[in-house]
Amino acid sequence: MPESTDRLTPLVIGAHGTRDPDGVVQCRALVGLVAAQLPGVHVGLGFVELVEPGIAVALGEALSHVGQVDPELPEAVVVPLLLNTGGHIQRDIPGAVEEGRDGHRVSCAGPLLPDPRVRAVLERRIAEALAPAGGDAWRAQDTSVIVVGRGALVTDANANHYRLSREVWEEMDLAQALPAFIQVNRPSVPESLTMAAASGATRIIVAANFLFRGRLHTWLGEQVTAWCQSHPGVEVRIADVLGATDEIAAVVVDRYREQLGSVGAGEGAPVYLSGLRLAGRRVIVVGAGHVAERRIPRLLDAGARVRVIAPSAGIAVARMARRGAVDWQQRAAKPEDVDGAWFVLAAANDPQVNEQIAEAAEARHVFCVRSDKATEGSAYTPATEQAGGLTVAVVGDRDPRRSIRVRDELLHALQG
Structure with missing residues (x-):
């Protein structure tokens, strides 16, 4: 992928939109971080709802910056600033792209999760709540965490949230981590808080897997406050939203570049395979x-x-x-x-x-x-396993589940 293509192919970031001014400021700050990582690229911002401009308008503006690009590559890339798949990614954003592309070749990327860098930011917010400035530090092993997702009508999105909660639990060595949803699905936040308290938890962190502040985060605070009033023996802290971070900006940049055929997309991992002899080293x-x-x-x-x-x-x-x-x-x-x-x-x-x-x-x-x-x-x-005197290793394009699946299929073929 020639560097010049990055400069010529504009990027439009498709955000959800919020009536909360702080949330809009956080969103624009993240777009600024993305632009800083893509010098020479026009980086536009459009919203699904509530805030102007819409994605179709932002895309039209971006396409006015198109120069000469490879005819096999898109003339613009849209990256949704959304964590999981759902109605916005499946319908609303593609509809806005169709409305705004005006016959141009436009490629749409997928959601930000399950990239581990997003999870790392969530875990950092939990760690900040465990040891707040000027407050008492809680031990992770003594603390329960409620990981709150938006909730969706798409089964995969909800299943991914359950998986995320389990990964946070194991990686942070918490007493437990329970999933909850702020809307659409159950368990609700109060239901998960009650489950944690019923298991004996007296210290709970509620961690919203939301990118920015907004109506959902306000509702979350109201629900937690109401629940705490009837459970005086339990301490509850609310972790901050993910916010504008370099890690999440880097995920957006990678989603953009993947649509242009770089970062190893479709070509395998950009590595030279070798076996390290580490005995005694x-x-x-x-x-x-x-x-x-x-x-x-x-x-x-x-x-x-x-x-x-x-x-x-x-x-x-x-x-x-x-x-x-x-x-x-x-x-x-x-x-x-x-x-x-x-x-x-x-x-x-x-x-x-x-x-x-x-x-x-x-x-x-x-x-x-x-x-x-x-x-x-x-x-x-790599994803590695041994069988029949062989070591099978698969290095993929940073999708560990896919690498594991390919590894297991290879092992099955070898053992068959």
């Missing part, structure tokens, strides 16, 4: 959560000398440290920790820590996998 793992728990056993199977650096650890990593399988340094990671390593896994809950470690590894010519932002590392982790 130092490997650094930053972070000791769910990702580390899954990856460390593979590193140990390869004979690596694994050093884990994290202020706290989940049950599995702590158990490995107690039996001497890994060297756990119970502290924050530093760039100099990369010195002498052959391979690095940056899997901290904090993206800034992962960025710092990845940059340190890059400077020292040490290959590094970033669990939260794969393209910012120098290596990918």
Whole structure:
């Protein structure tokens, strides 16, 4: 994908729209972050409803900036600023695109989830609520979280929200994480709060998986306040919305570039496949959560000398440290920790820590996998399994479920 195409192909971001002025400000701030990552690209903003301009109008404006592009590529790209599929992505945005394209080739991207960078922002908002500035810090293991989604008439969107809640639970080592919906579907927020309290929870964080402030977030606060009035023995905190972040802006940028055939879309992962012989060699793992728990056993199977650096650890990593399988340094990671390593896994809950470690590894010519932002590392982790004396590994285009499915199909063929 030539760099010049990025400059010539305009992007229109299709947002939902809200009557909340703060929400509109947050939305425009995110668009600014996207534009900063796409120098030379016209980045427009249109809304499904409630705010002007509409998507069709924004698309018409964007198409006036079209230059000479490859005839096989779209003349404009629309990226929905929506987390999950639903009626807006299936009907409203395609309808607006058809209205505004005026015979031009326009490509529409999919929703932002299940990109792990979005989940990382949600987990950061939960972590901020666990330890608020000037307030008492709660231990994750003693805290229940209600993960609130918008609710949709599309089954896949609701199923994805259940999956998201489970991933947050395991990755953050919480007492529990229960899904809830603010509208359309059940369980409602009060119902999930009641379920958490019935299980013995006395400290609950309500985390809205909403991009920006708006009517839904206001309703959420009202419902939580009403529920708390009849449950005085339970403390409840509400986490902030996802907001304008560099991570979410990067997801939007990738959705745009995928429509232009870059970021490996349709061409496989942009990597050179190789097998690392790590026996007796130092490997650094930053972070000791769910990702580390899954990856460390593979590193140990390869004979690596694994050093884990994290202020706290989940049950599995702590158990490995107690039996001497890994060297756990119970502290924050530093760039100099990369010195002498052959391979690095940056899997901290904090993206800034992962960025710092990845940059340190890059400077020292040490290959590094970033669990939260794969393209910012120098290596990918494949979906791997062993059978019949063979190791099968699949490296995909950052859709881990697809890689796992292909891996399992290959194993089935080998074993058949």
